[in-house]
Amino acid sequence: METRMLFAGFGGQGLLFMGKVLAYTGMLLDKQVSWIPSYGPEMRGGTANCSVVISDEEIASPIVNRPDILVAMNQPSLDKFGQAVRSDGVIIVNSSIVKDVPVFSQCKVLQVSANDLAHDLGSVKIANMVILGTLLKETDIVKIEDVHSALAEIIPAGRQQILEMNKKAIQTGFELSV
Amino acid sequence: METRMLFAGFGGQGLLFMGKVLAYTGMLLDKQVSWIPSYGPEMRGGTANCSVVISDEEIASPIVNRPDILVAMNQPSLDKFGQAVRSDGVIIVNSSIVKDVPVFSQCKVLQVSANDLAHDLGSVKIANMVILGTLLKETDIVKIEDVHSALAEIIPAGRQQILEMNKKAIQTGFELSV
Amino acid sequence: MAKIVVKREVCKGCRLCLDECPKKIIGIEENANSHGYYPAVLLDESKCLGCSMCALICPDVAIEVYK
């Protein structure tokens, strides 16, 4: 099985990290993974995105033009990439920010008011993890426990609190019914 | 007709100038001419040489590997290039400096004690012109008067004395019986 | 009588003007502009000196001063 994902939004919304957590989890599960960020001067302000592929076999092209899963953290991202999502794919929208969600006939669209939920959890910075939780629930790429293990490795020891907050946010997103 | 000449000796012996005078004369006569110096760090001290071709038609290769005429102003030059002279060619040797003149069966060898003659004329610096005079006599590439005209153009106006000395040296070489 | 006008779409919300204002009468808007920045805003026009300190420090030339 191969899942191709695109995470897109503003710089600073934690998109690259979200992708990295998934990729790392994939690695721990001995899967093939690839993660590609957008880079360059656009990194400052403007949009940022990253493509992640998790696969059981060798990944031929790591570039994600037609994602199975799109996470859209702002309006331009949804407008730009929404149509490219494969049929039977999933779009997860941060509805705290994206106000105008058109109909995508080819795929499922989930709206998560991630900023609000994250705010309630203590910081808008973990809106990305809320979305990740929803993503984990809606798909079966990796298990939530595996993501927890990955997070524990990625987040430096000694930053226990951050780890816990992230886990909590994932859990919140996971338990949502959208 | 095409004449290919090689002038070789120590740096400072006026070889490049000698070649230039001939090339310039050729130009005045509407002939095709080419003049190639040796160049590079060897220019300082060491050997210097130049190749001159004067031709009635387009000059294909301007590089002189097998000269019709060789002027050898020092021993190494004679040793290095003597054998390359074409049959029926001419070698003119500055016998003031070159002491060891082997037999070249393929061509004529003329020995001119150019330094001594030049010294008598007032300066060893014009040994090259003495040799040039002999060359003009022994071959029919260009006429001596044409060389005089060329010299008059090459030597800046106002340096009349130098012009005259050069002419005299050429005349001396020309009148030698070798 | 003086005032400043912040071009809210040009402002990047860097807050430099806030500190520079001798009267501390500049604040930050609650809503982001279309670039996602929270722009500065004059809070109390009555106190404005028109001294242009804010405009001088503003890296984005987002402030106009009236006097």
Added chain:
Amino acid sequence: MAKIVVKREVCKGCRLCLDECPKKIIGIEENANSHGYYPAVLLDESKCLGCSMCALICPDVAIEVYK
């Protein structure tokens, strides 16, 4: 009692030593060396101070000094 020896094949006949010698006892040979240079030569050993001025200025380290 002092003297200098000029390595005639190394000397380039630049004449710098001639001027530098306080005793002006260095001259130039009549015959060129194999490189075409006319080498320096000590003219009057009896006057040599062994002061090494000549050797110090010689760019080609062509002079040995004895004392």
Added chain:
Amino acid sequence: MNKVFDKTKGLTDVKTHYCPGCTHGIIHRIIGEILEEKNLLGQTIGVTPVGCAGFAERYFNCDMVGAAHGRASAVATGVKRSLSDKVVFTYQGDGDLASIGTAEAIHSAARGELITVIFVNNAIYGMTGGQMAPTTLPEQKTSTSPHGRSIEKAGFPLDMPKILSQIEGAAYIASGSVDSPKSIIQAKKYIEKAFDTQLAGKGFSFVSLLSTCPTNWGLSPRDAINWLQENMIPYYTLGELKTWK
């Protein structure tokens, strides 16, 4: 009420891509103001560097040429030698001018090239994500000196105005900062004098300005200004180092 402060015509209406609070924008403004005030906009050619100011051709409201990284002074030389009656300036970062473009800067000065060079010293490579610059302070952390700039391994910061003021062809060398309205007003005077130097045909003119990089210093814009005041100002020679009047 009258408008007593408005955006200069010396800058275009394009919104800059600089990070919030980055003082590149302030320097742009005062250059633009001087070009406008001196009525030079129609006869000026600006040369941009590669660095965060690499898009500045969009912002300055005059003819502009983009140079390769470090070569703005050389490009400006080419421009000035071709259009000797025009005003030519470069805008260069500390990586651009004090590292890869060292030779070009020094030799433009030595030739007494009639150009004005604005040097923006933010002690870092902003554009490429915060690597050490020749002007990075001792012990300052950057992405290529993560444990702080080691004097032993990476040496000392270069004080470009100090070095350039040793060069005969340089007619005007000044070193300022843009950390406060006061220093900004001072900086503007320096820049004005630099252009005057060029207009008077006196020789090479150069203004160094200390500037912030909140993003790569990892500080808020205000903290960045404070850091500049506390660390850079004491370190670098400031003032007019060379004048001709």
Added chain:
Amino acid sequence: MNKVFDKTKGLTDVKTHYCPGCTHGIIHRIIGEILEEKNLLGQTIGVTPVGCAGFAERYFNCDMVGAAHGRASAVATGVKRSLSDKVVFTYQGDGDLASIGTAEAIHSAARGELITVIFVNNAIYGMTGGQMAPTTLPEQKTSTSPHGRSIEKAGFPLDMPKILSQIEGAAYIASGSVDSPKSIIQAKKYIEKAFDTQLAGKGFSFVSLLSTCPTNWGLSPRDAINWLQENMIPYYTLGELKTWK
């Protein structure tokens, strides 16, 4: 009688290709003598420039690397960083170091690189046939300034030791000449101190020496020395510009 002056073991027996009376040879000798006297020959790596001294790897009796034109200081940096316990020096002309290699020289100094740079200033490009150097004096005639160096068009000579002495990483900067036995003895002391600086790990060390180019100046060796004394010595800063003791 004892031999009181003999050729140093610091030089090989190869006859140099330098023109008669060219003082490059004198500088070679004193460097060679110091390397021998300090017993460094077996642990020294020299770096040659491109210029008349481009064949100097044949003359110095130690391991040698040839650098590209102007890059000797960079090559020496590479060597020193690889062999930190060895002694590394460069020998560079004024075209090499003060023109194309300006940035490399300045940044080796700024880094405090533990190398010794010998800078031979003969106010001309010797090797390539006498073109103007950054150090060519005002009004001096060269093959690229046939009417004399124009201050207006070509600017002023660069005084490298003066510039380098402004740099913090530079620990020893001296400027001398080799126009007389006295100045030669002085020059040798400078070079010795420069190597001492390196051996003591104090930082970058640099000795500039005024030198003649009889061939391209169009003067006899003696007249060349006179010209140097009358024209170059008054122009350039001489003496120890920076020391650490």
Added chain:
Amino acid sequence: MGKKQLMKGNEAIAEAAVQAGCKTYFGYPITPASEVIEYLSWRLSEAGGEFVQAESEVAAINMVQGSAACGVRTMTGTSSPGMSLKQEGISYIAANELPCVLINVQRGGPGLGGLGPAQGDYFQAVKGGGHGDYRTIVLAPSTVQEAADLVMEAFDLADLYCNPVMVLTDGILGQMMEVVQFKSGTQRELPVKDWAVKGSAEHADGQRRIVTSYYLDSEKFEKFVKHLGEKYAQIQKAEQRWEEYLTDDAEYLIVGFGTCGRIAKSTVQMARKEGIKLGVIRPISLWPFPVEAFAKDVKGYLTVELSLGQMIEDVKLAVGDTTPVEFYGRQGGMVPTPEELLEQVKEKFDLK
């Protein structure tokens, strides 16, 4: 084999260098290659090496020359414009027959260009952007793992042939994270570097060493150049590398290196589903170009590059003019999709 790590291509390149025993790194920052220098700025001193952020790419390559002359494993990395500045230095290093590793994480050119991935430096890398007759071995990975492996291999090849070896990647590969495991260095026997300078007292024979590329005598110089020519011929024979993907029964082949080679594999998977017998040749050594790979009996080649078409010349030279060699390229940081390539295959070879 080390443990699995998730790393950016640039970081993997840097780490692989350290693991290969690289002792010095000289570089200058540039997007999208900066992670190489950033990583080594701390990692190399940790590993007992020396790191210098040079004042320019020109200085960096000449520092590399100095370091390589000492017989030390050394590297520099940059992206396209920076590599242009290194050309003189590379020519000198090749002329001095010094081993070193060069990294080019290509971005879009010419000029300042863009920061997107590109392959427009193929000619510069493969034909030699510097002056004179020399060759650089050029290796082009397509995954992060392969980038790490080829860097280690590059150090070996450099030592083996006393020649600069370039690893040519692009912005995508540089910025991409994939799983990588570092292999322990190859056990290849490598020549002793007794030509290296290190102070004559250190040499067994007591003789001093000279590393230069200056020739006063044309005859000697010609002999040297011919020696280089022979060395290059030997490398061409021994070091051709490439990957084949479903070529056995292929009727058409896509030729692409690096990222293009990977995308092409996806295209093949799609084509096979449609019954089109498509395969891929992915050149790994760009110089020597893997001419041996092209002794195939197929109906056509489609060369795919992120450029206006550069490698295609080598493909044509390898294939001859009996089989059609077509071209499809994207530029400016744009990358083709697998679908797009399939479209091209069908169009160019009339398979619709």
Added chain:
Amino acid sequence: MGKKQLMKGNEAIAEAAVQAGCKTYFGYPITPASEVIEYLSWRLSEAGGEFVQAESEVAAINMVQGSAACGVRTMTGTSSPGMSLKQEGISYIAANELPCVLINVQRGGPGLGGLGPAQGDYFQAVKGGGHGDYRTIVLAPSTVQEAADLVMEAFDLADLYCNPVMVLTDGILGQMMEVVQFKSGTQRELPVKDWAVKGSAEHADGQRRIVTSYYLDSEKFEKFVKHLGEKYAQIQKAEQRWEEYLTDDAEYLIVGFGTCGRIAKSTVQMARKEGIKLGVIRPISLWPFPVEAFAKDVKGYLTVELSLGQMIEDVKLAVGDTTPVEFYGRQGGMVPTPEELLEQVKEKFDLK
């Protein structure tokens, strides 16, 4: 036509530039190209232009960029190592679509090499030693007269296509004196340079001009690169130049540019005497390579170069693999004799 003058190739190049209206020259001395800069150091100011001896080749090429951006005819010249240093700048100039003329009086490489004549920079000149997709028009004269003519032509082509044009010669041609007469400039109609910066007040439309090569947007950048590609294709169609010498009835052809092309003519003269039907194709434009010249029905080609063989790739690409293409080269400043080439022709094609 001017009066006849006996001039060195380098001087003729310099004078031709002046006569073509070159207004600025930026250069750095190097053997065997120095006469170009020496000549222009006085001649250009005499002719109302500006001359700058730059601090380096890098500075010089960037000064050229600045000058070319002003719409002024400008030139720089150097020899091989210096040309390597200009590669970044050339790529920028090509990307900015600025007209300028570049002179490379080649010497022996790689590295510091030797000062003898060589043709080892063919790849650098023709394939592009800088980064990214760009092309330089390259013209290779073989006589002093042709050098002068091609320099004048180069200025026209540069203006016509807004592209750098290189005149590629070698040490022999640079140092050689031959008779030269300067033609009055061509009467070609050239595009108005209204893209040039000169202060916005000078522009008829009052709009400011911007000369840059920075692209933030890959799609726009790709469009631009494709535009370059189209321009290059157009040049390839319109600007192929070559000389043929006794090709009409030839059974064998020597292919050689510059000095080699001239030597080959002597070889042909010798061969004809022996009844061997030999001819010469002398490519004059190296890029675009004169592929059209190779539509010949002959038994074989002998490519002769002063290198290990670089142009031969283009000859093979032009000829295909139906006719044998052989190679003979000299290196390191050595030059083949006409006799030597005849020997090679006989040997390679079994004519003994």
